Amino acid sequence: MKSHYSSKGKAFPLQIVLVVPFLIQIFAAVSLVGYLSFKNGQRAVNHLAEQLIDRTSEVVDEHLKSHLSIPQTLNQINADAIHRGILDIRDRKTLGKYFWDQIRLYDLTYIGMGLTTGEGLGAARYDGKTITIDDWTAKPPNNTYTYATDNQGNRTQVNARWDWENSKESWYTQPIAAGKPIWAKIYTANFPTGPYIAASASRPIYDSQNRLLGMIATDIHLLKLSDFLRSLDVSKSGQVFLLERDGTLVASSGTEKPFTLVNQKVQRLRAINSPNPMIQNIARHLQTFNGFKSITKDTDFQLEVQGKRHFVDVAPWRDKFGLDWLVVVSVPENAFMAQINANTQTTIALCFGALVIASMMGVFTSHWIVRPILRLSWASEAMASGNLDQTVETSNIQELNILSNSFNYMARQLHESFTALEKNKEELEDRVEERTIELKNALRELQRTQSQVIQSEKMSSLGQLVAGVAHEINNPVNFIHGNLIHVQEYTQDLLALVQLYQQYDSNPASEIQIAIEDMDLEFLQSDLPKMLSSMKVGTERIRQIVLSLRNFSRTDEAEFKRVDIHEGIDSTLMILQHRLKAKPEQPEIEVIKDYGNVPLIECYAGQLNQVFMNILVNAIDALEESNVKRTYQEIEDNPSQIRIRTSVVNLTWVEVAIADNGVGISKEFQQRIFDPFFTTKPIGKGTGMGMSISYQIITEKHGGKLECFSNPGEGTEFIIQVPLQLKVHGVV
Secondary structure (H helix, E strand, C coil), rough: CCHHCCCCHHHHHHHHHHHHHHHHHHHHHHHHHHHHHHHHHHHHHHHHHHHHHHHHHHHHHHHHHHHHHHHHHHHHHHHHHHHHHCCCCCCCHHHHHHHHHHHHHHHCCEEEECCCCEEEEEEECCCCCCCCEEEEEECCCCEEEEEECCCCCCCEEEEEEEEEHHHHHHHHHHHHHHHCCCCEEEEEEEEEEEEEEEEEEEEEECCCCEEEEEEEEEEEHHHCCCCCCCHCCCCCCEEEEECCCCCCCEEEECCCCCCEEEECEECCCCCCHHCCHHHHHHHHHHHCCCCHCCCCCCEEEEEEEEEEEEEEEEEEEECCCCCCEEEEEEHHHHHHHHHHHHHHHHHHHHHHHHHHHHHHHHHHHHHHHHHHHHHHHHHHHHHHHCCCCCCCCCCCCHHHHHHHHHHHHHHHHHHHHHHHHHHHHHHHHHHHHHHHHHHHHHHHHHHHHHHHHHHHHHHHHHHHHHHHHHHHHHHHHHHHHHHHHHHHHHHHHHHHHHHHHHCCCCCCCHHHHHHHHHCCHHHHHHHHHHHHHHHHHHHHHHHHHHHHHHHHHHCCCCCCEECCCHHHHHHHHCHHHHHCCCCCCCCCEEEEEEECCCCEEEHHHHHHHHHHHHHHHHHHHHHHHHCCCHHHHHHCCCCCCEEEEEEEECEEEEEEEEEEEECCCCHHCCCCCCCCCCCCCCCCCCCCHHHHHHHHHHHCCCCCCEEEEEECEEEEEEEEECCCCCCHHHHH
16 A cells, blocks of 8 residues: 555546646636627527427428318218218219319329229329329229320320229228228329329228228328428528338428339338438437337437538327328528637637646645545555455545545445345345245145146136137138028029020130130039039038037036036037047947937036046047057957947936946046046046046036946946936035
8 A cells, every 4th residue: 555655646647636626617717708608699599490490390280280181181071972872982984073073173192992892993193283083993904094084074085004903002901901091101103104102091981881882092292292391491401301200201391302213113212311411310310219209209409410510300290090200300500600609719718828827726736635535546446346454544634534534434334244244145045945945845735736726727718719619610601501502503503604605606716715625614514513512511511510519618508507418418429529430540439329318407518518528538548548459350340339328317317327348447546536636548648637527517516426337358337417406506
């Protein structure tokens, strides 16, 4: 430490720090008048710039509100007229004149509609002057006709034909998907009349029964917004431009276009790629605000571009139909700051003279204060590096002496605190380890307790899922099945019509003959009816499967109800049909039903179906395990069988017996068959909860009996007995 005290060179940076306050005081006193004058002038400039920017922003805002409200208003009027039946979308010529009149009255680029049938109609002013009418059919190619019109809106001649498909154009798909009035994505195209870049106000249209007919849209060419911005008197080098939230240019007051042509296709420019350096630099600066989307309120800042400072104002502009733009106004500072900059040089000269005098005084007054403070600095660095055992010598200066004593006291306290903290840390680690062991034991116990509940909830959720899937499949399948009859009739009529054409026109045109040979008409006439018959058989099969799924889940009925128990068994067998049918490695598992005359019983149908499912799955697993040890011929000679028998016992009980001729269960395992987590299946094929839950459903929920009888090698039989009338409250 003493070597540090004798080093005068290392005290110099601290002297500089002590000198700075004197320099600041002198500098501030000398330059106060000039500084205040400069700031007042600058404040006046800022105020004037803010007024100019605010006035420009208000003009732009009012123009956007008035100009962009017209398309949505026209769409509302036209959609209401179609909804009330005033406008008939089938009368294409009248509707075309109607749109022609609206284009003529308003400064718009396009008014049109697209129908769900694929057709559409519109009136356009693509070149900004001449009004044309577009009329298109459902399918391309060349399905769109552009007509020239006279001064009454009548179609005179076809100017062009081109391709258009509603379902592939965002102009059509976005308002249909939104289901409400919106501004669609800005549409770009390169027409023969020139580049076309427009904002499209659109909305869906409905008939008087609120059935969707299509959509209607009104376009505004964005170059007209640029023309308006250029008409504003901001300043000689001021800029006004509009941005989308992704940073793409909408319009600007500059002479540069907000787009470029790449391979004769219109490609919109992002602001950061604009050839205008002012727009480019403002856009890059806005990206530092975490992107354009983060700007939610009016934001002002100053930006230096090409050595010149500019005042910039960025304001969000939104409407209720989804437009979300940014209005950016930039004004150069040099338009206001010329006189203020001229006075700055005098202020700088005065400050420099005061700085020299203050420096000389500061060096002498700070020298004798430096050394005690350096001693404190070195001790602090040592403590920061981990050496807490530090003591600082006292000073002859009263204030620094108090500081040294306080530092020494703090060092002792800190050393003691760290020692106590290390001790507490060791005790806390021991307590955490003990608590962790306790929590692990409690978690294992909780997992064992919850397993049975989770299994039951999983089966309940599966029933809900099966019912939901069956319900969702049922309607479309019934629709397809019902309409296949009409499709078959229409197909027969069409094929008969083709045969009549062939009968009365034995020498068709060469193009027709080539088409007949390409499509193999003779094969089509013979194969199409067969295909429709196959589809009908398939849909009937799906309907049967759906019915079985619904019967199995029973979610469309009350939880407790009188049901036919045979329906539940048959539905379960239908769901398991994929495991019962023949496979390459084994024949079909035979199911022998011996149903008695059993009346409807009161039960929890879904839960009872779960019991049937668990027992039948176990029976199939046992048969498959038995078949692994036998050849295909041995299985055919002694086929795998499942016998299901139902009967009424003592007029009050229903008995269901399910037996298989599989491998059977040993006496030892029969005693544990209904225990939770007990299973004889390999790891991964069973949880051991199925029979436990089944036993709980029969005995506790239904007040019945579930018994297992088996001999190893001969098969297993489960006998279920439930009362015909269940007293719910008594059982619960």
